[in-house]
Amino acid sequence: MVRVRPVCVVGLGLIGGSVLRAAARAGRDVFGASDVAVADPRVEETVAAALERAAREDALVVIAVPLPAVDEVLRLVATHAPSCLLTDVVSVKEPVAEAVARRLPDARYAGGHPMAGRSASGWDAGSADLFDGAAWVVATEEDTSPEAWREAVSLALDCGAQVVPTTMREHDAAVARISHLPHVLSAVLAATGAEGGSLALSLAAGSFTDGTRVMGTRPELVLAMCEGNRAALLDAVDEALGRLGAARGSLASTGGLAATIRAGHEGRQALEDLRTAGSEEIPIDLTDPEAFETLRDLGTAGGRVLRLDGDTAVGALPA
Amino acid sequence: MVRVRPVCVVGLGLIGGSVLRAAARAGRDVFGASDVAVADPRVEETVAAALERAAREDALVVIAVPLPAVDEVLRLVATHAPSCLLTDVVSVKEPVAEAVARRLPDARYAGGHPMAGRSASGWDAGSADLFDGAAWVVATEEDTSPEAWREAVSLALDCGAQVVPTTMREHDAAVARISHLPHVLSAVLAATGAEGGSLALSLAAGSFTDGTRVMGTRPELVLAMCEGNRAALLDAVDEALGRLGAARGSLASTGGLAATIRAGHEGRQALEDLRTAGSEEIPIDLTDPEAFETLRDLGTAGGRVLRLDGDTAVGALPA
Numbered sequence: 316m317v318r319v320r321p322v323c324v325v326g327l328g329l330i331g332g333s334v335l336r337a338a339a340r341a342g343r344d345v346f347g348a349s350d351v352a353v354a355d356p357r358v359e360e361t362v363a364a365a366l367e368r369a370a371r372e373d374a375l376v377v378i379a380v381p382l383p384a385v386d387e388v389l390r391l392v393a394t395h396a397p398s399c400l401l402t403d404v405v406s407v408k409e410p411v412a413e414a415v416a417r418r419l420p421d422a423r424y425a426g427g428h429p430m431a432g433r434s435a436s437g438w439d440a441g442s443a444d445l446f447d448g449a450a451w452v453v454a455t456e457e458d459t460s461p462e463a464w465r466e467a468v469s470l471a472l473d474c475g476a477q478v479v480p481t482t483m484r485e486h487d488a489a490v491a492r493i494s495h496l497p498h499v500l501s502a503v504l505a506a507t508g509a510e511g512g513s514l515a516l517s518l519a520a521g522s523f524t525d526g527t528r529v530m531g532t533r534p535e536l537v538l539a540m541c542e543g544n545r546a547a548l549l550d551a552v553d554e555a556l557g558r559l560g561a562a563r564g565s566l567a568s569t570g571g572l573a574a575t576i577r578a579g580h581e582g583r584q585a586l587e588d589l590r591t592a593g594s595e596e597i598p599i600d601l602t603d604p605e606a607f608e609t610l611r612d613l614g615t616a617g618g619r620v621l622r623l624d625g626d627t628a629v630g631a632l633p634a
Numbered sequence: 635m636v637r638v639r640p641v642c643v644v645g646l647g648l649i650g651g652s653v654l655r656a657a658a659r660a661g662r663d664v665f666g667a668s669d670v671a672v673a674d675p676r677v678e679e680t681v682a683a684a685l686e687r688a689a690r691e692d693a694l695v696v697i698a699v700p701l702p703a704v705d706e707v708l709r710l711v712a713t714h715a716p717s718c719l720l721t722d723v724v725s726v727k728e729p730v731a732e733a734v735a736r737r738l739p740d741a742r743y744a745g746g747h748p749m750a751g752r753s754a755s756g757w758d759a760g761s762a763d764l765f766d767g768a769a770w771v772v773a774t775e776e777d778t779s780p781e782a783w784r785e786a787v788s789l790a791l792d793c794g795a796q797v798v799p800t801t802m803r804e805h806d807a808a809v810a811r812i813s814h815l816p817h818v819l820s821a822v823l824a825a826t827g828a829e830g831g832s833l834a835l836s837l838a839a840g841s842f843t844d845g846t847r848v849m850g851t852r853p854e855l856v857l858a859m860c861e862g863n864r865a866a867l868l869d870a871v872d873e874a875l876g877r878l879g880a881a882r883g884s885l886a887s888t889g890g891l892a893a894t895i896r897a898g899h900e901g902r903q904a905l906e907d908l909r910t911a912g913s914e915e916i917p918i919d920l921t922d923p924e925a926f927e928t929l930r931d932l933g934t935a936g937g938r939v940l941r942l943d944g945d946t947a948v949g950a951l952p953a
Contacts, residue, residue, distance in 0.1 A: 430839040450837050479836055489834040493827045497841035499891065500819050502898025503877045507870060508812045509901030513936030513952070515808035516908045517798055518769050520749040522816035523905070525844045530902035534895045545889050551826060552882045558822045559878065563871045570864050572818065576853045579821025582828030583849035586842070589835045617832030633832070 319343060320400070320466060323369035324377045325362055325388050327353050330404050330429065331379025332441030337474035340443040346374075350384075353438045362388065366395035375466045378403035378411070381536060382543035385411055389418035400460070402427045402467035406490065407544040408454055408483035423460035425467040426483060428452040428490070429476055434531035444475065450619065451476035454483045455607050465601075469623060477619035477631070480610035491547035496555055498529050498537050499548070505530045589617050592633040596621070599628045638662060639719070639785060642688035643696045644681055644707050646672050649723050649748065650698025651760030656793035659762040665693075669703075672757045681707065685714035694785045696746075697722035697730070700855060701862035704730055708737035719779070721746045721786035725809065726863040727773055727802035742779035744786040745802060747771040747809070748795055753850035763794065769938060770795035773802045774926050784920070788942060796938035796950070799929035810866035815874055817848050817856050818867070824849045908936050911952040915940070918947045 324335045324347035331347065335357060338345040346357045348365030359365035369376050376399045378388050385405060392401065401424040405411050408426045415424050431449040433440060451471035453464060471478050481489070505527040508515055529537070541548055562575040599609050599620075610620070610628065618632040643654045643666035650666065654676060657664040665676045667684030678684035688695050695718045697707050704724060711720065720743040724730050727745045734743050750768040752759060770790035772783060790797050800808070824846040827834055848856070860867055881894040918928050918939075929939070929947065937951040 430837050432840060449839065452837065479833070481833060485833060486837075489830050489837050492830040492834045493838040493842040496826060497823055497845040499878070499881055499894065500823050501841070501845060502891075502894045502901075503874050503881065504816055504819050505899070505901030505905070506877055506894075506897040507815060507873050507901075509904045510873065511808050511811040512934070513908060514798070514800060514804060514934050515811045516905050517933070517936040517938070518749050518771065518805075518808050519812040519905060520768065521751060522820070522848045523812040525847050526816040526820060527898070527902045527905065528844050529841045530895075530898040531906070532899075534892070534899045537895050537899075538891055541891050541895070542885075542889055545885060549882070549885055552878065552885065554826050554829065555822050556875070556878055556882060558825055559818070559871065559875055562818055562822070563868070563875060566861075566864060566868055566871065570861055572821075572857055572860050573853070575818065575821045575825075576849075576856050576860070578825040579846070579849040580824070580851075580853045580856075582821075582824030582826075583846045585828045586824070586835050586838060586846065587850070589832060614836070615831070615833050617836040619836070 321345065321369070321372045321374035322377060322470060323347060323365055323374040323399070324379050325365060326378065326380035326384070327351070327358065327438050328379070329432065329436045329440045331377070332438040333443065333445035334377060334379060334404060334470070334474060336441060336443035337446055338470060341473035343473055349438070351438070362391055363395055366391055369399050370396040373399065375400045375402060375470060377470065378405065381405070381539035382407060382410060383539050386414050386418065389414055393418050400463045400466050402463060402470065404429055406494065406540045408452070408486045410543050412454070412483055423463040425459050425463035426454040427467045427471060428486065429471065429474070430494070434528060436533050436536055446471070447475035449476045450479045452479045452481060452486050454486065455480035455610050455614070456482055457607060459607070465623070468620060468628070472620070472622055477621055479614045479619050480607070481614040482611065485615070487544055487547045488550070491544050491551040495541045495544050495548045496551040498541055499552060500555065501527050501529045589633060594618075594631040595634040597630045597632055599630055601626045601628055640664065640688070640691045640693035641696060641789060642666060642684055642693040642718075643698050644668075644684060645697065645699035645703070646670070646677065646757050647698070648751065648755045648759045650696070651757040652762065652764035653696060653698060653723060653789070653793060655760060655762035656765055657789060660792035662792055668757070670757070681710055682714055685710055688718050689715040692718065694719045694721065694789060696789065697724065700724070700858035701726060701729060702858050705733050705737065708733055712737050719782045719785050721782060721789065723748055725813065725859045727771070727805045729862050731773070731802055742782040744778050744782035745773040746786045746790060747805065748790065748793070749813070750795075753847060755852050755855055765790070766794035768795045769798045771798045771800060771805050773805065774799035774929050774933070775801055776926060778926070784942070787939060787947070791939070791941060796940055798933045798938050799926070800933040801930065804934075806863050806866045807869070810863055810870040814860045814863050814867045815870040817860055818871060819874065820846050820848045908952055913950040914953040916949045916951055918949055920945045920947055
């Protein structure tokens with residue numbers, strides 16, 4: 316029987332708390348720790364104690380704190396569990412990888428990012444099913460540690476997610492478009508709507524409610540996420556400014572918004588098409604030297620890894 | 635016993651079709667007509683036939699077509715039912731009022747706008763409960779016909795909505811902020827996200843899904859709505875451009891987005907505060923010459939009319 320590696324989750328907010336519960340649901344031996352007190356038998360008293368236990372049990376260490384706290388956690392990992400396999404569930408990947416390279420240059424590390432969330436935050440908001448069917452990026456670079464990669468992928472799959480293999484740079488550019496820009500536009504919308512006073516807010520229906528939902532999240536969390544992806548977010552904001560400026564110009568000059576609205580409709584249609592597409596299973600031999608390249612191509616095409624089967628990763632490609 | 639006036643709905647898409655069903659649910663005698671064939675015993679073969687019946691039965695005529703089709707419907711009203719009380723459920727108010735003034739200068743007219751919708755459109759998407767608890771604006775100007783006002787308010791209340799009394803100008807400015815701007819920003823977001831290709835769309839989770847939901851609506855409907863409110867929407871887009879540009883500048887110079895995200899969080903909080911506020915009932919005597927002014931103040935404060943009780947409108951003011 317193959318030993319299943321224990322999991323040590325550091326940071327037990329919405330995401331970390333959900334990873335702990337989801338891994339436990341899958342029968343994984345999991346424990347964790349957090350700066351904030353959490354009353355749960357699986358939670359150690361301090362982060363240091365949890366990491367010492369991780370070192371003893373050769374656990375996979377999962378960093379699940381907001382980006383600004385990552386460096387301090389890495390310092391503790393370097394002290395207490397420097398040899399453990401390492402992943403993270405932070406919303407940007409290049410800045411975390413840079414911090415890992417600084418603090419733990421020899422770490423066997425594969426960064427991750429589950430694409431799931433809700434407006435509520437903290438341990439109490441977490442749930443074992445948060446990741447069911449969700450995309451979970453696992454960084455798949457030429458120099459990614461294969462052992463850490465496989466453990467990060469196993470954890471994601473055990474948590475009910477599907478794995479999207481891609482580079483950290485492509486991840487950061489993509490999430491700037493589909494996660495961080497939505498937060499910035501939501502903030503702009505919420506502020507502009509509220510500027511209309513109680514009358515405007517009283518008239519707000521679905522479009523405003525949906526468009527501002529993520530602004531219910533604690534600002535500190537949104538800031539940590541968006542500011543941590545500064546360079547890629549700047550590109551996405553510039554593109555949005557260009558599109559909004561073009562809409563403004565068209566509305567002012569001809570009164571028309573057709574190009575803007577049609578492009579938006581097509582974009583939404585592309586999302587729905589991808590979500591309703593059939594899929595074709597493809598086996599990827601992980602012992603193949605080109606495996607990571609094949610995996611990245613799968614991610615670029617909107618595909619995902621559904622399961623690991625020995626040395627084979629079974630992918631699903633939209634068909 | 636007071637005679638309850640029949641209702642004639644012209645245009646049986648999502649909104650008109652829902653008005654017909656909701657009015658019927660309330661026990662109102664209701665019929666309608668549409669350009670598109672609708673198999674329902676309450677539906678007349680042609681708009682002209684429905685309007686002739688409205689004239690015979692002295693019905694309230696409800697215009698429920700997109701703005702570009704309003705003028706043609708008004709031409710038919712002028713021909714077949716020029717004396718009927720008139721309202722509408724079109725998403726902008728000043729342009730409709732201008733068209734009414736051109737086509738039917740003597741009309742007893744009070745414009746309306748229910749703040750409810752969904753991405754699906756057409757008769758089949760409608761339902762009797764679409765307006766339950768929703769805001770329904772009824773234009774309340776000094777020169778609004780009191781008879782038409784009262785009939786429009788009764789219809790809205792019968793449909794399960796709560797009435798927000800305000801001027802057409804204030805309505806148009808408010809909906810530019812909380813309905814039309816959300817559509818424009820949603821279009822910008824959907825297009826920018828899709829530009830990231832299948833990888834980005836594969837990673838899209840709640841923030842992108844919610845933020846682009848309204849782009850599932852047929853572009854023609856969004857265009858009719860947004861382009862019809864051109865002047866007010868331009869102001870709202872300019873404000874959004876200013877806020878997005880400030881976010882861009884701050885992100886580029888200091889890397890910080892705190893002002894943007896905090897303003898967004900406060901705006902969302904204001905929405906939630908208004909929705910969870912208690913309320914104080916206030917009776918407004920409709921025979922008072924200042925009644926319409928009092929009603930507008932109620933609307934400005936985020937209040938709504940809950941019911942009519944003889945000559946009294948019972949309002950609820952957020953407390």
